[in-house]
Amino acid sequence: MKKLMLGAALAVMATAAQATDVMKMAVTTSFNNSGLADVLLPEIKKDLDLEVQLLVVGTGQAIKLGEQGDVDAILVHSRPAEEKYLAGGFGTHRTEIMYNDFVFIGPKEDPAGIKDDASAVEALKDIAGAEAAFVSRGDDSGTHKKELSLWKAADLDVAGFGRWYSAVGAGMGAALNTAAGMNAYILADRASWLNFGNKADLALLYAGDPVLFNQYAYLPVNPELHPHVQTALVDKLEKWLVSDRAKELINGYTINGETLFVFNANAE
Known part of the structure; x- marks a missing residue:
């Protein structure tokens, strides 16, 4: 009986552990070095029950990861490279999130x-x-x-x-x-x-x-090229990134009284 109860308890724990959704996003080292990821990721997990696993690389490498389908979305800051990425059909669209300089x-x-x-x-x-x-x-x-x-x-x-x-x-x-x-x-x-x-x-x-001027944009990976991409989670994250909740956190992130990013979410 005890073994059955223990097994049931472990099963419940395993189910709970699996409850959080997980997606992968390639982000730039500048975004990660800013410290903003440490502010946003816990709130994303709290609000969406979504764990966003970051692959921290330069924009060029982030774009390659998106082209290869190794991530579900990318967050980068080089518009000419982003436009080339979209023209190649590797991303579905581009959503501006925030900027600095x-x-x-x-x-x-x-x-x-x-x-x-x-x-x-x-x-x-x-x-x-x-x-x-x-x-x-x-x-x-x-x-x-x-x-x-x-x-x-x-x-x-x-x-x-x-x-x-x-x-x-x-x-x-x-x-x-x-x-x-x-x-x-x-x-x-x-x-x-x-x-x-x-x-x-x-x-x-x-x-x-x-x-x-330094604009950061969110680009979902094209599921038509990579069917394993978790489009539902990518969309969920995008809605959060353009929300008032994200705006409050991004605009409120300061160091020694200086603002690091300005929210300007805009979907194209």
Whole structure:
């Protein structure tokens, strides 16, 4: 009798343990380094009984995971790459969730003199002209894609740069750590910088150019290509991400009084 009761109890426990739905989402390292995931995921689980398992990679790798059907959705921040992904039929649609901006971080003494520059392109020209140490993500992330587009706009080719330019092939946190160790300039997203603990002698030197706008978007994986995609859970999460509940949490997430993201959910 005791064995039967124990078996029944274990069965109930197993059923309860299986009750929470699980889906996989590829997200950028900048989103994860910001600390916002630690705020949102527990609330998603509480509100939806949904466990969202994150694969933390750069935007380029996140898109590859979506193309291969290794995740159910992606949350990334490079619109040209997102549009190419959708044009290829790998995603069903694109929903904007929130934004912040890219910023130039560098040595407090600012040897390249970018602090008072008129544009992001001018800042990069000054860094290159001074051959001041610069750390690049070098990982095909959204931040790396933005950096490369800015060098191109400045009519400068990173392939011809000298040893002052270091492409580390790493996530935002690791790249910031490298920049701190080298006392180098780096392009970062504002949220990762604010949440970064090892600032050393670095400071936020330049921001404000409209070209540094940084939009994050949610793209469900196309179930017609990958039938195993959990579309019902993906849709459930999307409705939550564009809700007033998400807006309150995203806009309310601050560090030292500074807002890291601004909610602007908009489905296309």
